[in-house]
Amino acid sequence: MKFNLQVIDLSAALNHSIETNQSYADSYSVEIFADSIEPNVKISADPARLDQLMANLLSNAIKFSKEGDKVQIDLTTKTGRAIVAVTDHGRGIPQKDKLRIFERFQQVDSSDKRERGGTGLGLSIAKAIAEAHQAELTVESVLGKGSTFYISFPLIVGS
Ligand SMILES: Nc1ncnc2c1ncn2[C@@H]1O[C@H](COP(=O)(O)OP(=O)(O)OP(=O)(O)O)[C@@H](O)[C@H]1O
Numbered sequence: 500m501k502f503n504l505q506v507i508d509l510s511a512a513l514n515h516s517i518e519t520n521q522s523y524a525d526s527y528s529v530e531i532f533a534d535s536i537e538p539n540v541k542i543s544a545d546p547a548r549l550d551q552l553m554a555n556l557l558s559n560a561i562k563f564s565k566e567g568d569k570v571q572i573d574l575t576t577k578t579g580r581a582i583v584a585v586t587d588h589g590r591g592i593p594q595k596d597k598l599r600i601f602e603r604f605q606q607v608d609s610s611d612k613r614e615r616g617g618t619g620l621g622l623s624i625a626k627a628i629a630e631a632h633q634a635e636l637t638v639e640s641v642l643g644k645g646s647t648f649y650i651s652f653p654l655i656v657g658s
């Protein structure tokens with residue numbers, strides 16, 4: 500994967516990614532909430548790769564939600580990091596699968612491919628993109644209640 504890093508406004512980039520995935524959310528009758536995105540957060544990123552990373556997290560959050568559910572995107576800053584959170588209220592991820600899903604072709608359920616499409620590559624690509632940005636990609640999840648995926652980027656020093 501090639502990366503073309505530049506200073507970008509992460510807040511604006513997130514709003515753009517949400518717009519791009521809006522029709523996919525509509526097709527699942529899922530509402531995306533983006534009312535807690537801190538403005539003017541600057542990081543070093545490849546805009547196309549960042550969009551791909553967000554699309555992977557958003558598409559998962561949407562397709563594992565139930566009709567009428569909300570997906571929430573947050574952006575906060577804390578001690579030199581910009582933290583993006585993508586939260587859904589879907590089925591959640593079993594504890595034993597929380598690390599495995601970041602590997603290639605790993606899906607929690609053998610029916611995931613059949614029922615929701617996809618090949619189990621999205622999160623492995625997301626992880627590779629995060630790593631190229633010195634960002635950490637992690638998940639917290641409660642089975643039956645939902646999941647939050649976090650990406651923690653280094654803030655540009657002095658910003
Ligand atoms: N938000 C989520 N809620 C519940 N399970 C999830 C969520 N995100 C990922 N998973 C689980 O992790 C698996 C791997 O996710 P990943 O994005 O890598 O693959 P995929 O979505 O199945 O296929 P692809 O991304 O290639 O279209 C999913 O199949 C699903 O079992």
Ligand SMILES: [Mg+2]
Pocket residue numbers: 555558559617620621622
């Ligand atoms: Mg996926």
